[in-house]
Amino acid sequence: MTVSPDYTAFGTNLRKLRRNSVWKTQEVFARRVGMDRSYISGLESGRRNPTLDAIVKLADGLGVHPGELLKTQPRVPLTSKGQPTG
Numbered sequence: 104m105t106v107s108p109d110y111t112a113f114g115t116n117l118r119k120l121r122r123n124s125v126w127k128t129q130e131v132f133a134r135r136v137g138m139d140r141s142y143i144s145g146l147e148s149g150r151r152n153p154t155l156d157a158i159v160k161l162a163d164g165l166g167v168h169p170g171e172l173l174k175t176q177p178r179v180p181l182t183s184k185g186q187p188t189g
Contacts, residue, residue, distance in 0.1 A: 110149035136164035
């Protein structure tokens with residue numbers, strides 16, 4: 104299964120923010136936000152696709168703005184034919 108770079112970036116952001124918070128383990132954090140530990144694991148590995156409600160709940164649990172979880176690498180603009188510009 105190919106993992107989307109956006110899901111990977113989301114998972115990386117989630118893991119980094121969780122580890123830098125008081126919620127060091129997935130299990131404790133999952134209990135805090137009312138989710139299953141395996142769901143948190145799937146999100147952090149980029150295998151799960153979070154809903155908007157889940158993103159907001161995760162951000163609230165971490166004490167950050169939801170946008171912090173959604174930060175990705177800048178994209179290379181594409182031409183109308185799908186080729187990178189420049």
